[in-house]
Amino acid sequence: MKDTNNFYVTRDQAKHICDKNQYGEASFLEIIKLNIRFLFCKVTRRYVRRNVKLTKIIKKSNVQTIPLSKKEQLKAEILKKMN
Amino acid sequence: MSTNIIDPNSWVDKYSDYLFNYTIVRVDDREIAQDLVQETFFAGLKSMKNFKGEASERTWLISILKRKIIDYYRKINSNKGKAEVRMNYVNNEESEGDWIEERVADPFDKNAENEIENTELGLAIHNCIGKLPEKQAKIFKMKTIEGFDTEAICNEFDITASNLWVIIHRARTSMAECLEKNWF
Numbered sequence: 001m002k003d004t005n006n007f008y009v010t011r012d013q014a015k016h017i018c019d020k021n022q023y024g025e026a027s028f029l030e031i032i033k034l035n036i037r038f039l040f041c042k043v044t045r046r047y048v049r050r051n052v053k054l055t056k057i058i059k060k061s062n063v064q065t066i067p068l069s070k071k072e073q074l075k076a077e078i079l080k081k082m083n
Numbered sequence: 084m085s086t087n088i089i090d091p092n093s094w095v096d097k098y099s100d101y102l103f104n105y106t107i108v109r110v111d112d113r114e115i116a117q118d119l120v121q122e123t124f125f126a127g128l129k130s131m132k133n134f135k136g137e138a139s140e141r142t143w144l145i146s147i148l149k150r151k152i153i154d155y156y157r158k159i160n161s162n163k164g165k166a167e168v169r170m171n172y173v174n175n176e177e178s179e180g181d182w183i184e185e186r187v188a189d190p191f192d193k194n195a196e197n198e199i200e201n202t203e204l205g206l207a208i209h210n211c212i213g214k215l216p217e218k219q220a221k222i223f224k225m226k227t228i229e230g231f232d233t234e235a236i237c238n239e240f241d242i243t244a245s246n247l248w249v250i251i252h253r254a255r256t257s258m259a260e261c262l263e264k265n266w267f
Contacts, residue, residue: 015252016248019248019251019255020248022255023186023226023227023233025233030147033263046157050259051255051259052107053153053259053264054255054258054259057204057208057262057266058202058208058227058228060201061201061204061205061208062201063104063204063208063209063228064100064103064104064107064113064205064228065100065103065224065228065229066099066100066103066117066120068225068229070117071095071096071099072180074095074120074124075095076097077093077121077125078092078094078095078124078125078128079092081128082092082128082250
């Protein structure tokens with residue numbers, strides 16, 4: 001049965017909103033819905049805390065990557081040297 | 084007995100970011116770090132026959148990279164005088180006698196300690212990313228570390244936004260589990 005309550009989200013929907021929110025892509029309404037679920041759902045609370053912690057430590061680590069273009073160039077050079 | 088096999092075709096995807104993070108904190112320059120990673124791969128290709136398979140590919144590549152970093156410092160310090168540690172101590176009578184105190188490490192200065200911790204954390208993160216399935220790892224890195232738009236990633240991998248969020252969800256769950264075991 002479809003839920004008619006506009007502010008109700010399932011646990012999976014709440015997790016999805018939480019994921020989007022880590023990248024600043026959740027809408028204001030979605031954040032409100034997530035917060036409502038957060039108040040009464042233990043699993044959601046645990047998920048949100050864990051997810052926020054992950055975001056924080058990734059930011060804190062200042063982890064870096066090689067640009068994709070450089071990686072492609074590197075792959076091509078390795079291939080060339082192998083042949 | 085050798086258990087690890089070598090596969091240079093997968094080096095860039097599997098190890099380049101890990102090696103890059105390992106290097107960048109030691110040389111503090113993105114360009115130089117990229118060059119050293121590249122040189123490491125080339126040196127690895129040359130000495131592939133020496134790989135006994137007792138250590139993992141990554142450990143073996145790290146040992147090559149360490150030598151490359153040492154060579155880099157030897158090279159930049161090769162001109163006489165450059166390797167000297169220079170101390171510009173002020174020749175001021177008023178500060179005479181203070182020099183020992185001024186040079187004692189400040190126990191409240193946590194910058195160096197934090198930097199080391201963040202470096203280790205960065206390597207732990209790359210370690211955990213390395214355990215994700217290849218596509219998941221690529222998408223997670225693009226979205227989380229490189230900050231690409233959802234649309235750009237969807238176009239690159241020819242997936243829908245819903246698919247992307249499912250992949251991100253799986254990757255984040257695995258990452259949190261991995262870091263809980265290895266870091267938290």
